[in-house]
Amino acid sequence: MQLLNDKNSLITSYLLIFIFLALLIPLHLTVSFFSGFLVFAIIHSLSKSSEKYIDGRYARLTFSVVVSLIIISLIVLGIVRLISFIHYDLQGARLDQFNAEIDILLQQVQAEIIKYYPSFSPYTTISLKDQLFAYIKENLGMLRHTGTNILHSLASMIIAIIIGIMISLHQIQPTAHIPAFKAALIARIKNLATAFQNVVFAQVKISLINTLLFIVFAHIILPICGVHLPFAKTLTILTFIFGLIPIIGNLITNTLITVAALTISVGLAIVSLAYLIIIHKLEYFINAKIIGTKINATAWEVLLAxxxxxxxxxxxxxxxxxxxxxxLKLELKQQQMI
Structure with a gap:
């Protein structure tokens, strides 16, 4: 006996995907969502582009293994580097050197602030560090909670990546007869994956634009003015990496770039921040334009959303x-509602 007919199966699939999307943010599963779907999208795109040369099933298997190895290597490398930093760079002579570099950075920042705010206190690096550590001590609970959230997000991200790889591998199996409800649910998930892929790959273009604008500022305009921004090459790489994260990525890079500029002068920090704010505001329109083109939507639609x-x-x-x-727009178009 068939419990759901085709129409009821379709409606139920829409209700389930709506509930999933509605609960995604309140349940703090956004990181997992991005991680799993990103891995799936990468494997799917690589497999699709190589189907001319390799059989689709073997291509998907090959790229699943390759992506898995790359992710595992990056995670292991990150953990090893963190352990190495804690055990070697923060002990003995390395710790003294690390503290000395921090002291120099704080002195430069302090000297620049005092030029514009003579009443700035504290005047010594030691007292500045003491106040910083006192603030950390007072907010230890919040920092511990933040650290726990980061670890939880990292664990969720790894699990989501594994799920994304497993789903990609599962598609190697030949498809048999699929019940109406299962087919409708798979169609919803495929549409969501398509929408995700269109938006995320558009975000790569946006990140490249942001990086190009930063290169123009840090590697062309500033050197012409006789100013060399500290860690310019590293900041360029970070601008691209964090630029892959919409909005928040820009905030992170803006902070890092402003702090680096502050070690030279407050004036340069203000100019850098103003330049970055302009880019940040333009990103709303660039983001809307590029993504809108990809999903056949006008810029104002994406901005409104x-x-x-x-x-x-x-x-x-x-x-x-x-x-x-x-x-939403993809589903409405498929149902010929728009």
């Missing part, structure tokens, strides 16, 4: 809004 989701869910909603809107 971002504003509404930001008002409801905060910064997380701002990040995920283009994906949700792209998925």
């Amino acid at each position: 971002m504003l509404v989701f930001e008002a409801i869910f905060g910064i997380t909603g701002l990040i995920i809004a283009p994906i949700y809107y792209a998925y």
